[in-house]
Amino acid sequence: MSEPLISVVDLRVEFPASRASRDLVGRGRPVRAVDGVSLDLMPGEVLALVGESGSGKTTIAHALMRLVAPTSGQIVHHGRDITRLAGAELRALRKSFQLIFQDPYESLDPRQTVGAIVTEPLLIHGVGRSSRERAGLVREALASVGLTPADEFAGRFPHQLSGGQRQRVSIAAAMVLEPELVVADEPVSMLDVSVRAGILRLILDLRAERGFACLFITHDLSLAWVLADRIAVLYLGRVVEIGAAAEVIRAPRHPYTRALVSVVPVPRPSARREQVILEGETPSPSATPAGCRFHPRCPLRRKLGNPEICERVDPVLEPSGADHAAACHFPLEEADARQRV
Template identity: 45%
Template sequence: MSKENLIEVKNLNKTFTKKVGRHFFNRKNVPIHAVNNISIEIKKGETLGIIGESGCGKTTTARMLLRLQKETHGEILFNGTDLCKLNERETSKFLPNMQMIFQDPYDTLNPGMRVVDLLMEPINAHMKGISHNEKIEIIKESIEAIDLKPAERFMYRYPHELSGGQRQRIAIARAIILKPDFIAADEPTSMLDVSVRAGILNLLLKLKKQMGLTMLFITHDLTTASYMCDRIAVMYQGEVVEVGNTEKIIRNPSHPYTRALVSVVTDLNHFIENRDRIILDGEVDATIEKKGCIFVHRCPFREEHCFHDPPSLVTQQGDHQVACSCLDKIPSGLPKDQSLQQQNSHSI
């Protein structure tokens, strides 16, 4: 494992099964390839973004990294240790060092517990041999670190006595209280009022700098990714189709799916100008049985071989990788009046 990486994910897969069919006796299990053979690296101290439309496997990937979900197969190296090979007791030693911030603070904070008790839980579980007063001091410090001051004003409140933004700040305090090296934030602002979103993003940037955190930041919003992430991995239907430096990808997207994503985001005009919009029809369908390129049914640049030969991620320049075997035939820049149609939808 490279010394500059904190995490290396190799050929990671997660397949769920789903029952389909209208009638009880005709129902059958179909596989859902939520995450399909992905390999990504997260460098120490960087923020890697995962972007992609709903259902493409972003949350499942993060949940496997944090060991909240077991993989079907694959490797997750954390500082050289393969987390997939550890038993429950060995895994629990790593857990304080990796924490997750979820989309909805309502779900993560027990409504029957006060802030002080919510923050005491991880301390009691993982910090042995310190006095009650020392624990209270750690709790106050973590509340002030998330800019709720003075801490005494907030620590004896219940979650329903806080605003949405304050609740997400407490969820962040819970994530940082054990001083982890790694945090995965899964769309941490998407449930919040627009007026408090920037505050939460800036808080995460501040904490990352102060604590030297490594982050995985999940979003379906490229503008947020461009603000938060050093590099981005673009996911489509369980696969990573492009990965590299955020600004380079936004200025010059290579994969046809990334081109479509970038073309519709008007807030990115500070990066790109005069782009025609490419509207994607259809949705991600993780039950489609995979044969060739995962994007073939929506791709205007596809060729016959794309239906049969799955492309792998190929390095273009530096650490920019793209999974498309037609790249040399695609004109650079975004085509005019191009619309990516779903030509061939699969239904069950």
């Protein structure tokens, strides 16, 4: 196997305690938004990062993009630690990593035309020898995301565009620099349902054409299943399971993944499995449970008669299969995983 494009090693990002916190339990304690995440992203692959709201997805994306500083851990790019890169080296990195934001209404400058928005990254990174050459690159980028006639779109302002068209503009602005990595942070969750499929198809087509790796962030496991080569499942700032998408869906090892998978609509009714409804709420990331962070809600632990190890020992990701790993003291066997928790 080739070497990873990116290795994230025991990444932690803490935010200072917020006095405005809704959660009485964690008030006054730092928010452990990302709490020991390790994962590899291979060149050209689509890795879906799946987790419920507040599980740390955006913070991981921002740490990768170097928009927030990690508290500890490493981000390694082609074998080089980039966690504390600065100056010209950081600028070069920013050129090859591009972020597609969740909200195309907030991420585009309303005072700039579409042409100016897509030209800006070229100017920042000194790409193109003349304004004419840059205009050509911008036209090409707009055409590649389906905004044609490109010259006409280049003259418009964001408020003259639909949500889907705006998201196409942000994708064009990401593509114009020919990135090696595209981080797409819930790129369709703010869009009208009717235009979502088109935007997802566009991202996949561009990926197939250009070969960039994609970290695709979503709270929707079924979407991850359709789009990704591999899936990483996040719970309270930690990857609890990672593996080939089909494997994670077909035979989840972690009881949390198992519960998520159980409510994914399946195409064949005969394959319908018992739904696992988790009890309780996800705890606050400023009051992460000791031991296994999932133990207070774990149906398997209850079934096993509350093994003490779950309350005391924080499980690490252990391989189970060729491209599959889970952080659970009692990972589900294949036969079990298909049937029940």
